[in-house]
Amino acid sequence: MADEMVLRAQRFINLTYNNGAALGISKLAEDGRTGWPVMYALTRALQYEMGITSLSDSFGPTTLSTLQSKYPKLNDSTVPSANFCRVLQSALYCKGYDGGEIDGVYNGRVKDAVAKLKANMGVDTVYAGSSLEPKVVKGLLNMDAYVTVSNGSEEIRSIQQWLNRRYVGRRDFYLIPCDGHHSRDVAKSMLFAIQYELGMADGTANGVFGPGTQSGLKNHTVAVGTTGTWASLFTAAMILNKRNVPFGNFTGDVKAGVESFQAFAKLPVTGVGDFQTWASLLVSYGDQTRKGTACDGVTRITPARAQALKDAGYKYIGRYLSNPSSTSLPEKQIQPGELATIKQYGLRCFPIYQTWSRSADYFSYPQGCIDATNAIEWAQIHGFKPGTIIYFAVDYDAQDGEITEYVLKHFRGIYRTVGENSAYGVGVYGPRNVCQRVSDAGYASAGFVSDMSSGFSGNLGYPLPTNWAFDQIATIKVGSGDGAIEIDNNIASGRDTGQGDFDPGVPVNSDLDVDFDKATYRAAALKDVQAYLTSIGVPETGGEGWTVDDDWVTYDVISTTEAFNKIMDADWLFTNLARALKLRKALIQAPVLWELRKLNPLDALADEAVKAGLKDDCSTGWGQIFAWVTIAARNYCMDQGIIHGTPLTGSDTRAVWDNLQEPEYNIPSVAYLTIYNAHQLGIARPSLTTGQADTQKLLARYNGTGDKAEKYGRELIGLYNVLENYNKLSRAQ
Template sequence: MDAMVLKVQKWLNDTYGQDSRFNRITEDGKTGWGTIYGLRRALQIELGIQETSNSFGPTTYSLCPTIAQGSEGNLVYIVQGGLWCKGYSPGGFNGYYGNGTYAAVKALKTDAGFPTASGNMQRDFMRALLDMSAFTCLRQGSEAVRTIQQQLNYNYYDYYQICPCDGLYNRDMNKMLIYALQKELGIPKSSATGTWGPTTISKCKEKSFSIGNSSPIVKLIRYALVCNGFSVSTSSSTYDSTLDTILKNFSNSLMINKPTNQCNYTVIKSLLSSNGDTSRSALGCDTATKLTSVQIQTLKNNGYQYVGRYLTNTPNGTLDKCLTLTEINNILSSGLKLFLIFQESGNSAANFTNIIANKNGEKAFEAASSFGIIQNETIYFAVDFDPTEDVIRSNVVPYFRGILNSRAKKYKIGVYGTRNVCNILRSELNISNFFVSDASYGFSGNLGFTMPKEWSFDQFSTDISIGTGNGQVSIDKVAVSGKDNGVTKIVTPGINNFYNYLTSVFNLAMNYSKNDISKSNKLVLQFFRKKGGYGGDWFGTSVSNDASNIQWNLVAGEIDDDFCNLVKSTLDQDIPEFKDPSTDCYYDFEHLAATLQSNMHVFIDTENEGLDLFIDLYSGWMGDLTTFAKDIETGKPSNKSYQEYANERLFQPGTSFSMEDYIADIDGINLARSLLSNTSMKITDAFYNYFMNAENGETYSSTRTALWIIRTYGNYSAFKEQSDYLNQDVVPVSTFRLLLNKSSTISKDAYTAAHNAFNDYVRSCLQ
């Protein structure tokens, strides 16, 4: 509590409390808007104004007299009261304009940028006095900005008003800079608005500065650079090479094309407004329109490379804006990149609560997952209004804390909002992916705030129509920084359905095994093996692969038929199909289960580990490569060599070694190593980490060959050494060849051609 502020408050209530034109104020000794409003109403009463208000409007301004040294009475009390609230001591509170009051007013004027002004109180300074703005540098402010504020006041206050000198680039300072520009452009004071109207834009477009030019506008450009966070001397009005370099850095930071050795309207507009030159080209756009193939082509024809689209519709809303899988496929197949927006409301503070955050986070996750969006991508959650700093901290920050605690955190969390919203969320929650709503240049959260350095997309112009006929579409223009590469591919959505099915099978296994994770993993694999015919009744035969149950039971372990029947009766559904995220092949998970469990199962005692290794190899890729050699022998046309035919047929449909076989074999090995190295790992987690988790920009399955070679052999040479050994017609290789091909007539040339084709493929994956 400040004793002198309390004294001012008591005086106001005692003097004007019975006047209906005055609202009594709280006597707490704290300067706040209540006390400032009281001082303004007191001044209006003294000026004879009958309809008083809390604002210092044009009538108050026009009637306000100069209060000079030697004056006394209530007007002096009001000046002294304002000084005490502002932090300046007039030496007392007595209604007499003596030396102390004169010195305090002079100090205020000096802080405002008028060091040689008198200590008398004119109306321009009275308006500045009866305000909450500061004229000393605040803790968050900078002296460099404060110096600019003082210079702007000194040279341009007559076009606007005395503005704060607190070291903060804010709304008032931004308006003052534009007023200053308007004055230098020759726009009359009566027409100046402090905003970018058509006259200001037209006259500014006529201005261009080259190295060596001098102009007061060049000094304003220097001011604006400092306000945007770029260090430059503000004492010169000359356009020099140093200034040009810094302007180039500024332009690059916003992806603006700046002319060589020049500064033009495009750069100036971006320095003094969030949206900049709205006629400039852009690589990105966003739209609420479900895009047809024709409209997508319109975007491409107009040079757009990125398009932002909405994940969901607003409940009970009338606009059908959400993505469809067909639209995603059309966008990506056209070569465009996609970025994702979540907005179901978000246009008022009431939409930002923890409860809504949890709901929205779950909705966004479900929508993105259903579309097969890999989890390295960013979802931009919208703050589509102009919250003050208080509302950002009280509502928006807790909301995003809730988003970060929802399942949406499996994706990168981004923000669509004003510069102030983005900067505060960066500071408070370490969010670093921003889609900035700069097109709303009149928002207080954009005026006077610097661009967040971590911006990905910058929406700078809205409601633009491009194209004609069926190709016409309404878009917003969006600058692209390159930080977010956008969605370029999706995982086939079926993989999510399969993962959920796999989880259901695992949960049944956990209950069946009394929560034994290792046993549950085996039960899950047994279920899928039986579905694919890779084991079962010792005296039956498999449904596929022409391999006996006895062989698979020996190399991969027995199958628990009771558990398999339990799964069948409980789930009673077809196993969901899914495509491999990398090859786009439909996945043969039954094959993977057989290879995986073979690699985990010990066939015979540890004294014969070498033979067990051979069994693992021949139950996987080596077995498929062996039968592939038979395909080469029996299918080779007379006009082709063995090697030509093997190179041509490797991994092709209709062969014994298709791409589906290969990926199941290699993935089986890789997943076996993960499960063997961590016996507490669930098969569901191993599947998710390998096929669906893309935290590093790609799934492990997309690097399966390199993963297999490096983890198993260390390098390609070691792999090839083993592969070459397995191509020798010696025991036990010859035994496995006979067992798998049921023939001893396959030529050495066919086996060698198959091995060479396979070796070359592996080497190509490592390059």
């Protein structure tokens, strides 16, 4: 929402500093909205007014030290110029406080706003009065909030204010937000606070959980009866980890909360704040010397290594289903005979699926479907039994916005594909925030937490996920000689115990369809599709014919090229279905391409009638399928164990019709209908070797029965053959 005074602040910057040129930035958008561009501009303006020649977006050491030396207190008698004051007034407005009229006067309104700001920061007793101290100015020129936002916790806000008040006088402690939310900055401030209480000097205290901090904490166990600063720090750490205890002294209620946390984190349940508990509260990996019972690695488990792991107390081993590289980490993928070795030594295995997954642009709904299909295939090849949880990796520091925009969509594809096409479960590997958000969305039943990466923003400031199964805390070496192996040491919660027995596995099938080789064959395939359709009276655009309802219409909605391009864009989905169902991709592509090309104005009118409640059902979506047919087809495939899900009834008709608007639901329904049609025709289920005669029957049945359906089959078998020709060429690559 635009704010008039923020707009005036933006105009002040533009007018005063030559549309940003004097500050080394572009002209600010005059939209009345606070954001980092405005704060960066105000930071540069402050530097400019202080005579700093090298301007920066960052309010760094030079800006702070210059302000401390020149203006240790900014007020009505020390502000050096009107524009300097206008910068401060503008910043107050951008922060939500009354900055006066942005007139260069440090008046009563400004003083009241500054006093309120410092009270909200929690430093009004340290920095009494209405002056602006350098660290307060630094806190003013960022996007931190000092009031609760987005349902922030008042208890967490009181902890943030307490930390600010107690430690703002230390050289390297800067004001943290008081917004009621745990965060990276708050987590680091807690480490600074502990280091200060341990007696570390400025310059030594660094906010890092290093050997000195760990050694000091081992001498500061807190328990019932502990009062004062150490009790406050411990209870603060508990509250920041979402444990419901009172802030302050270590009481009986705190002890109960500690016992609950220790049991949850699989720590010794002592009810006291010992070192391991401190460590688990302060950093994601906790005490890295803890002995885990689970591990994961990229090295083959040989008999000697299995014995070494067993002797070291390990029970569960995470291994990778596949390896996208043929040269890097040659033993990353589960090797032939390896699972038999794991079983022989009484160990259990939990599978991990990862290809790249190290940047946001990898993740998408289609890629999630592709990953899920590949993971299912490999899990079946290795012999993992139904019920196995497969952990899909997010192996980078995904920001919260990236989780929303990319990762959740990716896991929606995984969840749908795994749930519909297998009896496996979905797990998520990644930072704490990733694991929790994917699980909260309902897309994963268990989390494998990459807690070794303690600096990840998705770990700092986030508690251990509620459904964690494995907690990865350190890379270590186990065994010696032939049994020597490097592993990631994991704590196991018991939510997933992996698999200790395995099916024989299915052989790798090299005849399955693959992604269409678009670079080589796309242009030629389109040309042949156009030529074939033209030969049977379907030109590039337009064309006439009868609908199923015997209406004579013109087909002029989508051209052949447009229909073909849609098929190519969804190639990942056709490929996934063909591989999962072990049938030819062209058998799904041909009717979908045909129905897209044959869309006509009556189809759109029928859709509108259903949306308006005038009709219960109509053929719809890419494959022009009725909801009632979809229900019958999906239920049949569920009955046969081909797909998984909850049986549908007539009451689901509208919901199914709505789902059919999505290609991701419509195209699989085409495939399931084709399988159902084989049952109705009394012929074999379509496979990789289905012959021309049965293929034509299946294509004809897609359009019903009778003469028109027979004609439909004769027309589509030619289209099928064109598409299958290029799919076959792609398989041969």
